[in-house]
Amino acid sequence: MKLIYTSLLILACSFSFAQQQRxxxxxxxxxxxxxxxxxxxxxxRLQLDVATAQKFWPIFNEYESKKEALGDKYNKQKRAxxxxxxxxxxxxENADKMxxxxxxxxxxxxxxxxxxxxxxxxxxDKGQIWMVIRIDSDFRRSLMRRISDKDDRPKDDKGxxxxxxxxxxx
Numbered sequence: 001m002k003l004i005y006t007s008l009l010i011l012a013c014s015f016s017f018a019q020q021q022r023x024x025x026x027x028x029x030x031x032x033x034x035x036x037x038x039x040x041x042x043x044x045r046l047q048l049d050v051a052t053a054q055k056f057w058p059i060f061n062e063y064e065s066k067k068e069a070l071g072d073k074y075n076k077q078k079r080a081x082x083x084x085x086x087x088x089x090x091x092x093e094n095a096d097k098m099x100x101x102x103x104x105x106x107x108x109x110x111x112x113x114x115x116x117x118x119x120x121x122x123x124x125d126k127g128q129i130w131m132v133i134r135i136d137s138d139f140r141r142s143l144m145r146r147i148s149d150k151d152d153r154p155k156d157d158k159g160x161x162x163x164x165x166x167x168x169x170x
Contacts, residue, residue, distance in 0.1 A: 034143075038136075038139050039057075041135065041138075041139045041142075042060075042132065042135050042136070042139070045131065045135045045138075046128060046131055046132065046135065048128075052123060052124070055122075055123040056120070056123050056124060059116065059119050059120060059123065060120075060132075062116075063112070063116040063119075066112055066116075067109070067112060070105065070108050070109060070112065071105075074101055074104070074105040074108075077101050078098060078101055078102075081094045081097055081098050081101070082094075082098075117129060120132060
């Protein structure tokens with residue numbers, strides 16, 4: 001009898017582990033699809049010629065990597081402060097530290113943006129640079145709208161929302 005219970009427990013744990021692993025893989029795949037959609041969105045709107053695209057994308061990808069690294073760095077610092085007592089029970093000392101981290105992050109992001117706007121200026125004209133900023137903002141807004149629309153969709157008989165996404169507005 002103990003063998004049966006032990007076997008069932010091991011089986012349940014292995015299913016749980018497999019589900020978690022698949023979930024992590026699903027999240028990574030979804031993140032990659034989102035990044036690809038963003039690149040396609042930018043490419044479509046910018047309408048870069050081949051020569052300009054070959055110069056622009058490596059710079060843009062480097063910028064994105066550095067921006068992501070900044071976010072990771074500061075999010076780790078914030079999580080460390082929050083993990084002690086949670087957001088609602090944060091001490092004044094930790095709240096002060098959190099505000100300092102917030103301002104430091106915003107300054108680092110601004111410095112990075114200034115650096116890369118200068119680099120973009122070497123391969124794009126001023127209008128295209130503004131479009132990169134504007135289009136990225138439009139993409140985020142469109143994504144948020146789609147997520148919101150997805151949450152508001154009527155559920156089918158399985159309790160799932162419909163899969164089709166609303167048409168993109170220009």
